[in-house]
Amino acid sequence: MATVQIDKNRLPVHVGIIMDGNGRWAQNRGLARSMGHKEGLESARRILTAAAEIGIKYVTLYTFSTENWKRTQEEVGFLMGLITTHLRAEVERYMKDNIRLLHLGDINALPKDVQKELTDSMAKTANQTGMTVVLAINYGSRDEIVRGIKKLAEQNADFSNLTEETFSKSLDAGLPDVDLLIRTGGEKRLSNFLLWQSAYAELEFSDTLWPDYSKEEFLQTIENFQQRNRRFGGVK
Numbered sequence: 001m002a003t004v005q006i007d008k009n010r011l012p013v014h015v016g017i018i019m020d021g022n023g024r025w026a027q028n029r030g031l032a033r034s035m036g037h038k039e040g041l042e043s044a045r046r047i048l049t050a051a052a053e054i055g056i057k058y059v060t061l062y063t064f065s066t067e068n069w070k071r072t073q074e075e076v077g078f079l080m081g082l083i084t085t086h087l088r089a090e091v092e093r094y095m096k097d098n099i100r101l102l103h104l105g106d107i108n109a110l111p112k113d114v115q116k117e118l119t120d121s122m123a124k125t126a127n128q129t130g131m132t133v134v135l136a137i138n139y140g141s142r143d144e145i146v147r148g149i150k151k152l153a154e155q156n157a158d159f160s161n162l163t164e165e166t167f168s169k170s171l172d173a174g175l176p177d178v179d180l181l182i183r184t185g186g187e188k189r190l191s192n193f194l195l196w197q198s199a200y201a202e203l204e205f206s207d208t209l210w211p212d213y214s215k216e217e218f219l220q221t222i223e224n225f226q227q228r229n230r231r232f233g234g235v236k
Contacts, residue, residue, distance in 0.1 A: 004219045006054060010226050012179035014058040015051065016194050016201070019044065020185030021209030028209075034078045039211035041086060050215040052097060052131045054222065058175060059133055060104060062193050066140035080111050083137060087117040091124055098130030104172045105139030106147065134173060141195035144172050171196065180225045182218075184210045202228050 019040055026036030044061060051059050064079055094101055103118050110118070118137070148170035152159070157166070168174075178194050178201040186207045190198065204221050206213065 004216070004223050006219060006223055007226055008055055011054065011056055011222065012202075012225055013056075014060070014176050014178045014180075014197075015056055016060045016062070016178045016181045016198065017047070018062045018181070018183040018185075018191060018193055019210040019213075020183055020187055022211060024185065025209040025211045033075060036211060037079060037082055041082065043211050043213050045090075046215055047213065047218050048099075048131075048133060050218050052099065054219070056222075057131060059131065060136055060175065060178070060194065061134070062136045062139070062191075064105075064137045064139070065192060066106070066138060066143050067192065080114055083135075084113055084117050087121045091121045094121070094125050094128065094133070098128045099125060100128040100130070100132045101125045102132055102134045102173045102175075104134050104136040104144070104175070106143060107138070110138050134175065136193070139172075140192045141190075142192055145196060147172075168196070177201070180204065180221070182206065182221060184208050184213050200230070200232055202230065 022036035022040040023033040024036070025039060026033050029035075048059060048061075063083065068079070069076060091101070093099075101121050103122060107115055107118060114137070118135075148167065151170045152162070152167070175197060178198040181190070181194070181198050181201040182204045183189075183191075184206045186205075186209075188205045194201075202225050204224065206217065206221070208214075208217060
């Protein structure tokens, strides 16, 4: 592979990743889907490390969607346990590496132990000033937008004077817009992920199944992003 040339002055501020292909990766090897999710966790660690090394400020990982509850009870239970175990194991590394953790999604519908681990991990890393890792768990963009509208209604907001900026602040976590959205696994759709925040995101679709997604491919994607002409509806 050719040497990747990355300009650290032109990095995407916010990268969103749809980590697709864990189940197919396992099935292709005759393994249980749970093994694909375990390998996917290793891939997430690898890519987050690479992102932090080059100086990306925000990475949002689509970890569990509002639609994923439709999966088998066994798979859902395994994923919830994996999330809890991951948070317990990783929070010290986040502290050491100056990483802040945020959650995106409806936390109240998650199992109590997952809620506790998320809340504790966010509290412990709240003052970290390096990269922000955002875990989208029980997240759907349409659900986020509806909850944002309800939040404004509860605050007796003046909807006649509502602006895009005001509405953005009602959404989960108060994230900056997505600059680069990556989806692995060969599918070419957004699957209800960060629809509002991705209005002008550059889209990158990879055929690589998530457990096989490498640091090298990620860095190549960052270089490709830097070669795009982002006009935001204007002319350069």
